[in-house]
Structures are given as C-alpha cells and as structure tokens.
Amino acid sequence: MTAASRTKSLDRLLAAAVRRARLADAAWVLGRVALPAAMVIAAAVLLAIRRLGAPPVALWLCALPLPAALAWAGLRPHAIRRVARRLDTHFRLDDQLGAALELSAPRPGADPRTVAIITLVRERADALAQTLDPAAAIGVRVPTPRWTDAVAALAALAAWFVPPVHADPLAPSLSGVAIEPVGRTHAKAGIDLALAAPLRQSLKELTGAKDDPAAAAQEILDILDALERGDIDRAAALERLEELERELADADAELDAALREDPALLAEALDELGNALQQEEVTSEAGDALDRGDGDAAEAALTAAGEEAAADAASDAQMQRALAEAERRLAKQNDARDASETAKQLDEAERRLRGEEKQKPEDPEAKAEHERRLEQQRERVETLARQHERELAAQRKVEELRRNAKQAAQNKAGSAERKRQLEKLGRGMKEASKSARSSQRMQGAQDAVEEAKSFVRRSGQSGAGEDTRRQQFRKFDTAAKGQGQQQGKDGKGNDGKGKSTLLVEGKLGDGEPDGMMEMPGDGQGQDGQGQDGQGQDGESDGDGQGQGQGQGNAASGDGMGDGSQDPLGDPSRMAAGTTDVRVDARRGRGVSKAEILQDASQHGFATEPYRRTYEEYRDHAQSTLDSDAFPSAQRRLVKRYYQMIQGR
Amino acid sequence: MSTAITTADTQQELQAMHDDLTALTREVQRVIVGQDKVIRSVLTCLLAGGHGLLEGVPGLGKTLLIRTLASAVHLDFARIQFTPDLMPADIVGTSMLLQTEGDAGGRPVLQYQAGPIFANIVLADEINRATPKTQSALLEAMAEGTVTAGGQTRKLPNPFLVLATQNPLEMEGTYPLPEAQLDRFFFKMHVEFPAEDELIRILDRTTGHDVAEVHPVLDATRITQMRELVRAIPVTDSVTRYVVRVLRATHPDDARAPDMIKRYVRFGGSPRGAQAMLLGARIRCLLDRRMTPSVDDVRAVAAEALRHRVILNFEGEAEGISIDECLAKALAAVPEGGK
Numbered sequence: 001m002t003a004a005s006r007t008k009s010l011d012r013l014l015a016a017a018v019r020r021a022r023l024a025d026a027a028w029v030l031g032r033v034a035l036p037a038a039m040v041i042a043a044a045v046l047l048a049i050r051r052l053g054a055p056p057v058a059l060w061l062c063a064l065p066l067p068a069a070l071a072w073a074g075l076r077p078h079a080i081r082r083v084a085r086r087l088d089t090h091f092r093l094d095d096q097l098g099a100a101l102e103l104s105a106p107r108p109g110a111d112p113r114t115v116a117i118i119t120l121v122r123e124r125a126d127a128l129a130q131t132l133d134p135a136a137a138i139g140v141r142v143p144t145p146r147w148t149d150a151v152a153a154l155a156a157l158a159a160w161f162v163p164p165v166h167a168d169p170l171a172p173s174l175s176g177v178a179i180e181p182v183g184r185t186h187a188k189a190g191i192d193l194a195l196a197a198p199l200r201q202s203l204k205e206l207t208g209a210k211d212d213p214a215a216a217a218q219e220i221l222d223i224l225d226a227l228e229r230g231d232i233d234r235a236a237a238l239e240r241l242e243e244l245e246r247e248l249a250d251a252d253a254e255l256d257a258a259l260r261e262d263p264a265l266l267a268e269a270l271d272e273l274g275n276a277l278q279q280e281e282v283t284s285e286a287g288d289a290l291d292r293g294d295g296d297a298a299e300a301a302l303t304a305a306g307e308e309a310a311a312d313a314a315s316d317a318q319m320q321r322a323l324a325e326a327e328r329r330l331a332k333q334n335d336a337r338d339a340s341e342t343a344k345q346l347d348e349a350e351r352r353l354r355g356e357e358k359q360k361p362e363d364p365e366a367k368a369e370h371e372r373r374l375e376q377q378r379e380r381v382e383t384l385a386r387q388h389e390r391e392l393a394a395q396r397k398v399e400e401l402r403r404n405a406k407q408a409a410q411n412k413a414g415s416a417e418r419k420r421q422l423e424k425l426g427r428g429m430k431e432a433s434k435s436a437r438s439s440q441r442m443q444g445a446q447d448a449v450e451e452a453k454s455f456v457r458r459s460g461q462s463g464a465g466e467d468t469r470r471q472q473f474r475k476f477d478t479a480a481k482g483q484g485q486q487q488g489k490d491g492k493g494n495d496g497k498g499k500s501t502l503l504v505e506g507k508l509g510d511g512e513p514d515g516m517m518e519m520p521g522d523g524q525g526q527d528g529q530g531q532d533g534q535g536q537d538g539e540s541d542g543d544g545q546g547q548g549q550g551q552g553n554a555a556s557g558d559g560m561g562d563g564s565q566d567p568l569g570d571p572s573r574m575a576a577g578t579t580d581v582r583v584d585a586r587r588g589r590g591v592s593k594a595e596i597l598q599d600a601s602q603h604g605f606a607t608e609p610y611r612r613t614y615e616e617y618r619d620h621a622q623s624t625l626d627s628d629a630f631p632s633a634q635r636r637l638v639k640r641y642y643q644m645i646q647g648r
Numbered sequence: 649m650s651t652a653i654t655t656a657d658t659q660q661e662l663q664a665m666h667d668d669l670t671a672l673t674r675e676v677q678r679v680i681v682g683q684d685k686v687i688r689s690v691l692t693c694l695l696a697g698g699h700g701l702l703e704g705v706p707g708l709g710k711t712l713l714i715r716t717l718a719s720a721v722h723l724d725f726a727r728i729q730f731t732p733d734l735m736p737a738d739i740v741g742t743s744m745l746l747q748t749e750g751d752a753g754g755r756p757v758l759q760y761q762a763g764p765i766f767a768n769i770v771l772a773d774e775i776n777r778a779t780p781k782t783q784s785a786l787l788e789a790m791a792e793g794t795v796t797a798g799g800q801t802r803k804l805p806n807p808f809l810v811l812a813t814q815n816p817l818e819m820e821g822t823y824p825l826p827e828a829q830l831d832r833f834f835f836k837m838h839v840e841f842p843a844e845d846e847l848i849r850i851l852d853r854t855t856g857h858d859v860a861e862v863h864p865v866l867d868a869t870r871i872t873q874m875r876e877l878v879r880a881i882p883v884t885d886s887v888t889r890y891v892v893r894v895l896r897a898t899h900p901d902d903a904r905a906p907d908m909i910k911r912y913v914r915f916g917g918s919p920r921g922a923q924a925m926l927l928g929a930r931i932r933c934l935l936d937r938r939m940t941p942s943v944d945d946v947r948a949v950a951a952e953a954l955r956h957r958v959i960l961n962f963e964g965e966a967e968g969i970s971i972d973e974c975l976a977k978a979l980a981a982v983p984e985g986g987k
Contacts, residue, residue, distance in 0.1 A: 095887075095940075095944070098886070098942075099940040099942065103940065113654065113661075114881070116654040120662075121939050124939070
C-alpha cells in the first residue's frame with residue numbers, strides 16, 4: 001500500500017470539511033451581510049421609485065446580495081492545512097491530521113526511520129479520519145440579529161410608506177405619450193431647463209447671421225447650456241445675462257440712432273412685395289428670399305429673373321404680372337399705413353405739451369408733479385416726431401420701390417432701362433430688407449435675453465407644481481415635435497369625438513407666466529365658436545389725463561381666459577335677451593385652417609400644413625408687434641405664445 | 649531494507665523507547681515526589697544530549713533528583729560541589745608526578761589524574777558559587793565533550809551530561825554564570841515548591857525507616873540508541889517555521905516582537921535556543937506517544953529552552969520584569985500557521 005492510497009480517508013475528510021466550511025460561510029454571510037444589505041438596497045430602491053421615478057424593475061436590485069454572498073462563500077479559498085488544523089484543534093489531535101497532510105513526501109535522502117515514521121504518521125491520520133465527523137468541528141449557525149439589522153429592516157419598512165412624489169392625475173389623457181420624470185433625464189447636478197426649449201429654438205434661428213443679435217443669441221445659448229450642465233450657477237448666469245443685456249441696449253441705441261426708415265412699415269411693404277413676387281414662377285425665388293428676410297438673395301434672384309424674362313416671352317409675361325402686382329400692393333400698403341395717424345398723434349402731443357407748459361403751479365408738490373408730466377410729454381413728442389420722420393422716410397422708400405416696379409413693368413423686356421429699373425428695385429429691396437431685419441433681430445435678441453433671465457430666475461423653483469409644469473411641457477414639446485403616439489396626418493382633421501387637450505398658459509401677473517393649465521375638452525372646438533367670457537382682463541391704456549400713468553399700473557392681465565368646457569362658450573353676462581346659436585363652420589374643398597389647427601392640437605405640430613399656417617399667423621403678429629408701441633411684457637407674452645405653438 | 653519492515657521495526661522501536669522512558673520515569677518517581685515537569689525536562693536533556701540547569705531554592709530535591717536519575721540509568725555519576733575556592737584542576741583533573749616502578753627504573757613521571765568531569769552524568773552543585781575561572785573550566789567540556797589538560801585533549805565519556813543547580817536567593821558570594829556559559833545549557837528548569845499533597849508524601853517517604861531503592865533500567869548504549877531515534881523524528885515545515893518565528897519574536901528589533909520585548913529585552917534567544925525548542929518538542933511528542941511534534945509541543949518547551957538565553961536590559965532588570973512573562977508575550981504574538 002502506498003502512502004498516497006493510505007490517505008484517502010483523510011482527503012475525503014478534508015474535502016467534506018471544506019464543503020462544511022463553505023456552508024458555514026454562506027450561512028454567516030447571508031445572515032450577517034446579505035440580508036441587511038438587501039434591506040438597505042430595498043430602502044434605497046423604494047425611495048428612488050417613490051421620489052425619483054425609478055422604474056419598479058429596479059426592485060430586482062434587492063436580490064443582488066444573495067448571489068454575491070453565495071459566490072463569495074463558494075469561491076472563497078480555504079487552505080486545506082488550515083482546515084486540518086481546525087479539525088485537529090477541535091478533536092484535540094495535537095496536529096496529527098495537519099502533520100500527516102504536510103508530511104506527504106519525505107525529503108530525498110531522509111533517514112529510513114524518518115520515512116517509516118512519516119508512513120506511520122499518515123496511517124494513523126488516515127485511521128483517525130475514518131472516525132471523525134467534520135460537522136462537529138465546523139458548525140453552521142445563523143448569526144444572531146444585531147441592531148444594525150433592525151435599522152436596515154426599519155429603513156426598508158419606512159421606505160415602503162414613502163408617498164410617490166409624481167402622482168400623475170392626468171395619466172388617462174396622456175396615454176401613449178412618454179413623460180419622463182423630472183430628474184431622470186438630467187441626472188447631472190445642473191438645472192433642468194426643459195421649459196426653455198422654444199427659446200432655444202428661436203435663439204438658434206437668430207444665430208444664422210453675423211451681427212450683434214446673432215452673437216448675443218449664441219452667448220445666451222452658451223449660458224443656458226452651461227447652467228444646465230451645472231458649470232455655472234444661477235447667480236453667475238444672471239450676471240452674464242445682465243451684462244449681455246447692457247451690451248445689447250448699447251447696440252440698440254446705436255442702431256436706433258442710425259435708423260432712418262420705420263422698420264415695421266418696411267417689413268410690411270417687403271412682405272407684400274414678396275407675396276406679389278411669389279405668385280409668379282419666374283420671380284418666386286426672389287419672393288421666397290424676401291420672405292426669409294434675405295435681401296442679398298432676393299436681389300440676385302430678381303436679377304436672374306430679369307435675365308430669364310429677357311430670354312423668354314412667357315417668363316417676361318410672368319415678370320410683368322409680378323411687377324404689376326407688386327406695384328399694386330405697395331401702393332395699397334402705402335395708402336393703408338398713412339403716416340398721418342402718427343402726425344395726428346404728434347399734433348395732439350404737442351398741443352398737450354404746450355398746455356402743460358402754460359400751467360404754472362404754485363404748490364411745490366404740484367410743481368414737481370407738473371415738471372414730471374412735462375418731461376414725459378416732451379419725451380413723447382420727441383418719440384412721435386422721430387417715429388413720424390421714420391414713417392415718412394419709409395413711405396418714401398416704399399414709394400420708390402413701387403415706382404421702380406412700375407417702371408420695370410412698363411419697359412420692354414431686355415431693354416437697358418428695364419434692367420436698370422430692376423437693379424434699382426433689387427437694391428432697394430436689399431436695403432429695405434436689411435433695415436427692417438436688423439431692427440427685428442435686435443428686438444428679438446433683447447426679448448430673448450429678457451426671457452432667458454426669466455427662465456434662469458424660475459429655474460431654481462422646485463416642488464410638485466414645478467415638476468408637474470415640466471411634465472406638461474414635455475408632453476407639449478413631444479407633440480410639437482410630432483413624436484406622439486402617431487404623427488399628425490397632413491390635412492386630415494379629426495372630427496373631434498375623441499378627447500383633446502387644450503394647453504393654456506395662464507395665471508399671469510405683472511411678471512412672467514408661472515404656470516400652465518391643462519383644460520380637458522371634448523374635442524368639438526372645430527364646430528363651436530366659444531366666447532370666452534373671462535378673458536377681458538387685458539391691458540387697459542387710458543386716454544386723456546390718465547394715459548401716461550395707466551401704462552404702468554394697469555397692465556396686469558394676459559388677455560387669455562381660463563377657458564370654458566362648453567364649446568359654445570359661457571353665456572354673456574349682459575342683461576340682454578340673448579340666444580345661444582351654434583354656427584357650423586362652412587366646409588369648402590380642401591382643408592380648412594380650423595381642421596389643421598385641431599389636428600395639430602391632437603397629434604402634434606410637426607406637419608407641413610400646420611407649419612405654413614403657423615408662419616402666416618406669426619408673421620401677422622410680428623408685424624403688429626413691430627409697428628405698435630407694445631409694452632415689453634406683453635410683447636414677450638405674445639412671442640412666447642408663438643414659440644410654444646411652433647412646430648419643431 | 650524495505651519500507652514495510654522499517655515501518656514495523658520503527659514502530660516497535662518507538663514502543664520500546666516509550667516503555668523504557670516510562671520505566672525510567674517510574675524509577676525516578678520512586679524517590680522524587682512530584683516535580684513531574686522537571687523530571688520530564690531532565691529526561692529531555694538526557695535524550696537530547698544537552699545539559700540542564702536547575703534553579704530553585706534549597707531543599708527542593710534538585711540534587712536528589714539528579715542522583716536518582718544517575719542511579720536509574722546505570723551510568724557513571726560524579727558530583728562536584730562548587731565552592732569559591734574550587735579550582736579548574738579540581739574539575740578537569742591534573743598531572744601528578746608519580747614514582748614509577750619496574751621497567752621505568754623508578755623514574756618519576758607526570759601522570760594525568762582525571763577529574764570528576766570524566767563521568768557520564770556530572771552534577772555541578774551550586775555552580776554559581778565557583779569563580780568564573782572555575783566555571784569556565786566546564787565550558788569546553790559542555791560544548792565539545794572534550795577536556796584539554798597538560799597539553800592533551802581528552803574525550804569525555806558518552807553519553808556526557810552536566811546537570812547543574814543554582815540557588816536564586818543567595819547572591820552573596822556567588823558568581824552569576826556568564827551568557828556564553830548559560831547558552832551551553834539546553835534547558836533551564838525552575839524547580840517549584842511542592843504542593844501540599846506532595847509535601848505530605850515527601851514527609852511520609854523521608855521520615856520513616858523505608859528507603860526506596862532505585863534500580864538501573866537503562867544503560868549508555870540504550871540511551872545512545874534513543875538519542876538517534878529522537879533525531880529521526882520528522883518535523884513539519886510549519887512547526888520549524890513556528891520555532892524560528894518564536895525565536896525572532898524574542899529579539900527587540902524584530903517587527904513581530906511584542907512591545908514588552910521591545911522595551912525590556914536587550915538580547916533575544918540564540919540559534920541554540922531554536923535547536924533546543926525543536927529537539928525538546930520532538931522528545932516531548934515521543935514522551936506523549938506521538939510521532940511528530942506540534943506547535944503545542946514547541947510552546948510547552950519554549951520557556952525552558954529560552955529563559956536563560958534572553959537577556960533583559962537595564963530597565964527590565966530595574967523593574968524586575970520576568971523573562972518568562974516576556975516569553976509568554978512572544979509566544980502569544982506568533983500565530984499558529986501564520987505568515
């Protein structure tokens with residue numbers, strides 16, 4: 001019998017002891033480590049689910065400590081010698097098992113008696129191994145609970161009762177729209193500026209040139225990005241925005257001083273001119289360029305159109321029609337926007353100034369008030385005088401364009417005179433476009449700075465209301481991008497039997513809008529003509545003596561009501577014998593704008609018909625904003641409204 | 649020689665050795681009451697071929713123990729009572745001028761007269777009473793097993809065992825053994841005061857008419873055989889490593905040494921201390937009918953093997969630090985099976 005064969009029992013005993021040790025390890029680590037760890041993880045995951053909107057599947061993380069503990073117990077190395085020593089100690093064998101294990105091979109050249117003794121040692125150990133039970137030496141016991149286990153259990157229990165922060169009462173109406181919980185998409189320690197998406201869109205459009213507004217727009221974008229990433233805080237962002245505002249104010253003053261024509265009049269005239277040119281194929285490219293505000297491209301396209309007309313009789317006919325239409329529209333424009341309205345206001349202001357100057361109050365307090373009103377009146381007279389001059393200059397410019405168009409239309413195709421007139425028309429278009437556009441862009445940049453400041457100020461707000469607002473906005477933004485449950489179908493309206501959602505930005509005070517209100521309706525807005533009985537609290541500028549003060553004190557409403565669930569609107573409050581009449585919209589061929597808007601409100605604003613309709617409405621609003629002395633808060637409100645409903 | 653035969657023979661040999669040692673112990677215990685640990689230690693010295701130093705107050709039977717052992721092993725025994733006027737020649741012998749007769753023609757010749765050192769078992773009683781010069785006369789005998797006198801080196805009989813005694817109380821007129829000589833002793837044994845029941849048995853045995861007779865059970869040849877068998881006992885690497893670590897732990901400059909060693913010990917044990925521990929562990933396992941020593945065996949003999957080899961510093965001496973306590977700390981600082 002060899003020495004190796006004689007230790008089979010010992011080997012079996014040690015292998016059994018190692019298995020037993022692993023079992024004991026597993027029992028210990030499960031009770032002492034894995035169970036409390038699982039409870040702590042459960043508490044953390046429950047908190048994440050309830051407060052941060054983590055998915056419920058994260059609860060599987062609680063099971064992680066179990067395989068980890070078993071893996072540790074199964075893979076932890078157990079030195080056989082140490083196990084043998086443990087058995088020797090328990091059974092008081094004076095290291096006989098361990099020595100037999102260690103003396104497996106005698107050294108070469110050892111004393112024969114040493115070899116014999118080694119053999120005897122191993123035989124003895126093997127005989128002992130047959131009588132030993134490793135379970136007696138290596139006990140498997142579950143550790144007794146400690147206070148830390150109780151703390152872990154209490155934490156898990158407490159987390160179970162944490163109420164969810166994002167209880168979503170609108171869930172039924174938002175089915176199919178992915179609403180990402182706040183905080184999950186912005187895990188970084190920045191500020192969530194999800195609401196600033198429309199502003200960013202407008203700023204990106206502003207950056208497409210090389211002027212002060214473009215640089216300012218880029219700067220604002222950079223500030224918003226840095227704030228969102230957490231590179232700067234709100235105070236730093238506000239500081240940079242205010243600095244930018246001051247720079248823009250300086251640039252605006254310079255531009256204002258250099259401005260000779262009224263940009264609003266020019267813009268309207270160019271709009272008419274562009275529409276006229278778009279009606280004919282040969283000049284449509286020039287019309288499109290004017291529509292985009294690109295004067296250079298419009299001039300080049302008009303020159304190219306002239307050359308084409310010179311070469312082709314059909315094109316020449318188109319050219320003549322386009323120029324005649326342009327001449328007609330420009331003449332109409334000049335007639336419609338008569339500068340005499342401003343002249344009347346100027347005369348009235350000068351009359352009031354003279355009246356004020358004649359007054360000589362004795363009381364010091366009344367005298368100070370008189371001085372203040374006098375100063376205001378002088379400023380108004382100066383403003384109106386400057387505006388009058390600009391309108392006159394703009395009218396002259398429009399008249400010049402009209403004359404150029406007329407003469408170009410009257411001259412023979414290919415003649416030098418026609419070419420010269422077309423060149424003059426193109427140059428005039430370019431200059432007028434540049435003049436109108438620069439003012440608009442400057443105003444847009446200033447509005448953007450103001451709006452960005454508003455966002456930065458509000459971005460620090462938190463709470464359930466703010467989170468709900470962000471969620472609503474995300475849904476709105478998703479719809480605006482056409483990423484809802486289905487893309488909007490071009491031109492196909494919905495008859496409105498399903499549920500629609502009307503998003504209204506309301507509850508406005510003196511400052512920025514601070515909330516969005518979602519109004520569930522029944523989707524019949526297409527057919528009804530609702531009258532909003534509560535939407536009358538808008539701006540009220542008084543005339544007469546109260547005019548100057550009224551601007552500062554009375555502008556508190558938003559002009560937008562709370563909406564009505566009745567498609568026919570709320571009944572009038574006037575004491576009259578009224579009768580509600582339902583008037584159906586007249587359906588003609590093709591798609592009505594009402595259908596386009598309703599379809600967009602249900603399926604998203606990304607469709608091309610909606611985009612066209614939107615641009616038409618927006619341009620109209622923009623021309624109004626540019627021409628009239630709108631208070632800045634109201635101007636921002638209107639611009640923001642159009643930003644919100646912009647298709648992206 | 650086949651392994652099977654050797655195994656059977658060795659097993660018989662081990663059994664016979666154990667029987668002989670049991671018989672020897674029984675013979676000694678016929679005279680000596682109690683002191684089992686000292687008896688085992690003295691037997692260990694005998695089997696290891698090392699010398700023993702017994703320290704204890706007078707009257708504890710140190711001398712009697714050694715005399716009894718000498719009687720039981722049927723070996724030459726010599727007792728040297730160390731006194732301050734004892735000279736080296738009184739131990740190792742001297743050359744004497746003797747008148748010859750017969751063929752020598754009556755001329756006087758120098759003839760070496762062997763001293764008492766020429767015996768198998770030498771009892772150096774109260775060794776610390778002799779002067780260092782006389783003490784050093786033992787040095788060569790204990791280390792080399794030879795004696796050099798009159799220009800000639802003479803071999804001492806085999807087995808040769810010096811068992812010395814000293815009294816720790818009397819410091820007046822004593823000469824503490826130098827470190828070099830202490831290192832020659834295999835074990836230093838403390839002879840403790842007997843327990844109550846042992847004292848009663850001692851009184852019974854020594855105040856009556858009965859005198860116990862001791863019969864020799866071993867001879868020199870048998871002892872030599874047993875010494876060879878002791879050195880054939882296999883030792884595991886872990887035990888050897890443990891011995892080395894314990895020894896190193898007694899050195900104050902070792903990283904593993906406990907704070908007590910670092911603070912109070914001037915020098916740690918010498919390599920002879922490690923040899924003593926390992927040999928002592930081997931013999932201890934044989935006395936316990938086991939075939940390989942364990943770490944516990946090393947622990948059991950560590951104090952006797954190291955206590956005279958570890959030297960306290962001034963602070964340790966001044967504070968009366970016990971070396972045995974330092975050794976206990978060193979043993980505790982070395983884990984079994986540790987690295």
